[in-house]
Amino acid sequence: STAAGQGVRRAGQTPGALLASGLAAVAERPVDLRNVALPGARSDDLERQVSLLLADPARTPDVCVIMIGANDVTHRMPATQSVRCLTTAVRRLRTAGAEVVVGTCPDLGTIEPVYQPLRWLARRVSRQLAAAQTIGTVEQGGRTVSLGDLLGPEFAANPRELFGPDNYHPSAEGYATAAMAVLPTLCAVLGLWPESDRLDGSRREDILPVAKAASQAAREAGTEVTGARAPWALLKHRRRRRLPASAQTEPAPSSHPDAAHGHT
Template structure:
């Protein structure tokens, strides 16, 4: 049986993601590895970091602020880091920091700990760095690389929950963007694309169950963002046809910003309740 026929049989006859063999995941991982190599060639000049303070008028980044800023960090993988964005201004962290600053009327200090290629099991090290100076607000985007690494879904979701608990115990409010649909990536051929979609959906649902038990905010990229990429791939994917471009990150930011503003609103409300000294 050829590789393609093997995967087709596995995808369309297995009763669950857990019923799929390592052969199918090996082929999927090979396709994604090639995509990453292409990404390295096409996106090598991308400025992956534009951290600093963003003011409510949209200006920044600045190294310092005359007002105490809301501290905002981004953790996770290449989607969190913004691989594929054409300019620093279109990085998701920057778009969200500017949006937060404008909406809440307070400067926002952005710090990005996300690393392209990171899996959920890499989150503890990122959280360790973040907790050196615990931030007010954290966004976590993770899961896509767990799919290609054939990580155990229950273990990935549990690890995510543990790291969210660590952040919250330090006083950080957390919003999680759960696993996107890797099945929208056009450079993954069928039937591997269907395999990626099934695993992505299963991981996203497991992440949501864990976060719901914790009472943590979760945004489903699979349900809210992936359909746009399915319909408009030429507009929203970067040159590697695997990561979003700036327009794609803006679509994601449009569904993430309301959740972040809601979380940041907790700080604004708390500040209004603090008595001002005469």
């Protein structure tokens, strides 16, 4: 639902459109967006989505954004199955030559209709899945961005602004917050972000074992994890920038497809 932008009124407010517009602004060139997300889908739908994207070898995307996990938690899909589906999708995309950025499972403990102790349990399960998703994605050559701890405090502090009318799916402002978290990594994976991959100790960036990096990322706001030499991973906190005003417009086609697919 996140990648599909369920609940917003205009296509330009969906995360895919926001990311494509932001990427176009940074790259200073048009971006072709293909969105194969399906509201309500779980990780086992990624096989279908990836097959759609790779059906035409001449149109293999340069980069794919996957946002997945929340429906897996709410439908009690076993984490092992969820992660297996995700890692298979990442491996297929990487083998085809596409870069992959995964927005990991959001923090379901921020949803207003969920009360304690279920809220505590939802937060715990969400973080565990996000950490497992990070490990699986990095092992397949992708990068992850933690959505859980980035959106959690902001959604908890501003539930009326960042949640939609159903108090479950994000509002347009909530989707923009998620897009701003993912955009720096999306640009960096294409070599377009004006920051190097050099670690900055002042921002608590580090090189850690993959499992430890995944666990820490699941607890910290907007943390990017990317693979280094096994079994190590880079833990980064890229500076977020506001999306350009043009992010509300539809992206124009070009030779740089940005495929946003999968969802939470």
